[in-house]
Amino acid sequence: MLKDQVAIITGASRGIGKEIARQLAEQGMKLVLAGSSEEVHQTAEELKKTGFENIISIQSDVSREKDVQNLVDKTLAAFGQIDLLVNNAGVGFFKLTEEVSLDEWKKVFEVNVQGVFLGAKAVLPHMKKRKSGNIITISSDVGRYTIPNGAAYTATKYAVQGFSGSLAQEVREFGIRVGTINPGMVDTYFAGSTQGIPEKEEWLKVEDIAKAVVYMASAPQYMVVDEIILHPLVQNYPIA
Ligand code: NAP
Numbered sequence: 001m002l003k004d005q006v007a008i009i010t011g012a013s014r015g016i017g018k019e020i021a022r023q024l025a026e027q028g029m030k031l032v033l034a035g036s037s038e039e040v041h042q043t044a045e046e047l048k049k050t051g052f053e054n055i056i057s058i059q060s061d062v063s064r065e066k067d068v069q070n071l072v073d074k075t076l077a078a079f080g081q082i083d084l085l086v087n088n089a090g091v092g093f094f095k096l097t098e099e100v101s102l103d104e105w106k107k108v109f110e111v112n113v114q115g116v117f118l119g120a121k122a123v124l125p126h127m128k129k130r131k132s133g134n135i136i137t138i139s140s141d142v143g144r145y146t147i148p149n150g151a152a153y154t155a156t157k158y159a160v161q162g163f164s165g166s167l168a169q170e171v172r173e174f175g176i177r178v179g180t181i182n183p184g185m186v187d188t189y190f191a192g193s194t195q196g197i198p199e200k201e202e203w204l205k206v207e208d209i210a211k212a213v214v215y216m217a218s219a220p221q222y223m224v225v226d227e228i229i230l231h232p233l234v235q236n237y238p239i240a
Helices: 015-026 039-049 065-079 102-130 151-174 206-218
Strands: 006-010 030-035 055-059 084-087 133-138 176-183 227-230
Touching (some): 006 015, 015 084, 030 039, 039 055, 055 065, 102 133, 102 176, 133 206, 206 227
Parallel strands (some): 006 030, 006 084
16 A cells, blocks of 8 residues: 555654664655764665665755755655655653753754644645645654653643644645654663663564554555554553
8 A cells, every 4th residue: 555655754864763764665665764964874775775675865954944845855856746754853851941951942842843844844735736645743652741851852742742633634625644653662762862772671662663653654545543652561651
């Protein structure tokens, strides 16, 4: 079903985004990988070496409108269409609110919220014209409930939930589906961590989140999967 469709994945250099790219490539999708660092090119090369074709990488910072527009323009030039945008790029930190600088506050909003807005804004004219498309955002469980020492990050993910919910209603009549995937603790490089360390053995794996993306993106056109929330069993969290 996803074969030969075209996806843009932001934050694909490493962590969850890299595995999303691998699993979507397995589905036969044509991919454009985006990341703000040069590492995104290495990731694309790695995937190509394992036998996947039709993968390009574009260094782009999701918080910059010009970068995001360039990403969309180059995708259309290379592959002619965009079926799926995965807004995965994100940053975060966990500290007391009075220790958060205004620059840190601005940065986390620029990447996590502005990045999602700019990505959606850039693909929508094309998706509306085609009367189809899928926008999946990797939000977080903290877009659904609050945690201590993470007020700035939590605020960005609540913003993303509000944005995605409202957008979903706005574009439904154009055949465009919008959903969020809200994981709890995932073993990645997030917030300066290292992927694969023994302390995180029982956390969610990047593969679990990528599988959720494949499921959401593969839903038949008459169906929208609005949200997937997933947690490791070891994580204690409130249930609504
Ligand atoms: P990660 O391992 O740190 O990866 C973050 C990715 O985002 C990297 O590929 C990075 O690549 C990219 N990125 C950062 N700033 C960017 C920017 N300005 N423009 C474009 N790309 C940018 O973290 P992760 O856990 O995979 O995070 C992916 C998403 O999952 C985030 O939205 C995060 O909030 C969400 N999430 C994570 C967890 C968790 O426990 N890990 C839980 C829930 C939700 P470059 O360095 O090349 O830019």
